[in-house]
Amino acid sequence: MRRRSGSEEASLRKEHGTSLLQVTELRLSFGGVRAIDGLSFEVGAGEIVSVIGPNGAGKTSAFNCVTGFYKPTGGSVLLDGTPVTGRRPAAIAALGVSRTFQNPRLFGELSVLDNVRAGTHLWLRQSVFDALLHTPRYRRSEQEATDEAHRWLDFVGLRGERAGLVRNLPYGERRRVEIARALARRPRLLLLDEPAAGLNHTEKGELLDLIRRIRELGTAIALIEHDMGLVMEVSERVVVLNFGREIAVGGPAEVRRDPAVVEAYLGRDADEEELAAAREEVRGGGEVGGGGEVGGGGSVRGGDEARGGGKVRGEGD
Numbered sequence: 001m002r003r004r005s006g007s008e009e010a011s012l013r014k015e016h017g018t019s020l021l022q023v024t025e026l027r028l029s030f031g032g033v034r035a036i037d038g039l040s041f042e043v044g045a046g047e048i049v050s051v052i053g054p055n056g057a058g059k060t061s062a063f064n065c066v067t068g069f070y071k072p073t074g075g076s077v078l079l080d081g082t083p084v085t086g087r088r089p090a091a092i093a094a095l096g097v098s099r100t101f102q103n104p105r106l107f108g109e110l111s112v113l114d115n116v117r118a119g120t121h122l123w124l125r126q127s128v129f130d131a132l133l134h135t136p137r138y139r140r141s142e143q144e145a146t147d148e149a150h151r152w153l154d155f156v157g158l159r160g161e162r163a164g165l166v167r168n169l170p171y172g173e174r175r176r177v178e179i180a181r182a183l184a185r186r187p188r189l190l191l192l193d194e195p196a197a198g199l200n201h202t203e204k205g206e207l208l209d210l211i212r213r214i215r216e217l218g219t220a221i222a223l224i225e226h227d228m229g230l231v232m233e234v235s236e237r238v239v240v241l242n243f244g245r246e247i248a249v250g251g252p253a254e255v256r257r258d259p260a261v262v263e264a265y266l267g268r269d270a271d272e273e274e275l276a277a278a279r280e281e282v283r284g285g286g287e288v289g290g291g292g293e294v295g296g297g298g299s300v301r302g303g304d305e306a307r308g309g310g311k312v313r314g315e316g317d
């Protein structure tokens, strides 16, 4: 088990400036289940941080607390020093936090383009008066939204038809649209929840390139991912969770050597052969997609759906 020392914290700040996202002693319970149990981690401005851990470790719950979809039962979330703990998703999005979901949540009955245009409404300045009367200002801002949506679709490399319904796109393309919509919100911090799930080898390579290009824009990225090849390749820091707590943090090379990480993925009763296999998986094979899915360990699978207990919110809440 490894915790950051005070001097490590200080050098982290020096390297990345004041943390863009600072999560401290976060707690979240669903009835008797402690989904998050005193979790602390940070993301610096422009940094790529991966959050990994076995199924049920609390990764998605942590993202849901950061983005306001779940209301934590304790602890704090600071964004650029401003407390946002327990605020609503729309308020947190307006402060520059954007996200994607484990299963893309798009408006299936809208076109590809309109899905991305929806992201621009966070910053478009339109009054009800402009919209009702279709004033020149309204028409200009609508054109601006369309142009920007096209730019983001170019940026993510969308191959499919933009005027058609988003639900007719193949899965991998829908994932791109969801990232384009998140980017259209012009975030300072982008949270990606398992963006490589369901992608083929080529698509994973393209995702790796896309994540790097997003970061070049100055956007910080927090990434939940089971594909260890991708995690090891793209992350500057990796935070490892188990049972709702951080059990290790460090650079990819450091984390994959950490015995606590291998054990978390496999459980305590593993024999030598299983441990060797798990080490290999955590290592990720050095190439994108090379590590396959890392699972095992924690046995409960989470998800986005409310199953009672803690306070859960929807986006429009």
Ligand SMILES: Nc1ncnc2c1ncn2[C@@H]1O[C@H](COP(=O)(O)OP(=O)(O)OP(=O)(O)O)[C@@H](O)[C@H]1O
Residues within 6 Å of the ligand: 030, 033, 034, 035, 053, 054, 055, 056, 057, 058, 059, 060, 061, 062, 300, 301, 302, 303, 304, 305, 306, 307, 308, 309, 310, 312
């Ligand atoms: N809405 C909910 N209601 C009840 N329990 C929940 C809810 N969301 C998550 N949990 C529980 O909280 C714990 C953490 O789940 P979470 O989905 O955050 O884990 P995860 O690390 O993201 O897992 P995975 O890698 O499988 O997505 C699990 O025990 C899960 O069953």
